[in-house]
Amino acid sequence: MVLVRATGIRGTVLAVATVLGLSLLPAGPARAGEPLPAPTPPTPTARTIDDVARGWRAAAPATLVVGRSVQGRPIVAHRQGPATAPYVLLVLGQMHGSEPRGRDVVRAMGALAPPAQLQVWTIPTMNPDGAARGRRTNARGVDLNRNFPYLWSSRYSSRALYYPGRASGTEPEVRAMVAFLDRLRPALIVSLHQHYTAVDLGTGKVRVWSLRLASAMRLRSVVVPCRSGPCSGTMTAWFNHGHPGSAVTVELPLTVSPALAAAYARSILRVGAMLVPPAA
Ligand SMILES: [Zn+2]
Structure with a gap:
């Protein structure tokens, strides 16, 4: 048995180390000719895809051109609420150019302040070319809600109103939305039709x-x-398949008065606020 005189915690540790034959004393400077000790490699920090999305959102401006249409019109997204708010709601006002009233709802949302911890993104239209002509499809005659890269099908190509394009994800409007949603990763999407x-x-x-x-x-x-048959290539199915968030299609009435649009906006924001867990 080795008796070591030690006082205090440091002394006790040193005493135990001495008994075990270890050296806890700091190493002195390397002498000439001795190799320097290798530096300790930094601990790798694993960032999740949600960490990346949080960082992207925090750096994103409040108004963003997410892409352009076939004819070069901008597809614009706006944020309300702080960029660091952890919960994200996205409202898409229009995908089909012949369905304009969702844009009124999005406009009404601009007058509402989101609750704490929620950021609200709105896109008035992802089909500005179709909107300019008041028609369902984009400028190339493609139904954007049949062109997303999930369960895409060419089965209905003969039905012009629902033409899905020659392949999935061919349309610039769809590619812009795919890239934006992959970065934003909202918890809830409300897609108005x-x-x-x-x-x-x-x-x-x-x-x-x-x-x-x-x-x-x-x-x-x-x-x-889906009036064209089994749903294929839709935005909501694509998003719900590959992301943790939820995307819901809301079909508005044919006529939406300004008062009803404002009421819908308040209702959607109220549901979006449910993304934020109640304070403990
Ligand atoms: Zn629609």
């Missing part, structure tokens, strides 16, 4: 948000059929 007058129930994870939106907006909740 007309005029089936219902909230699409969707499946699985989105159903709770569909029901909340239907209740708040006083719309029925049903499975909205």
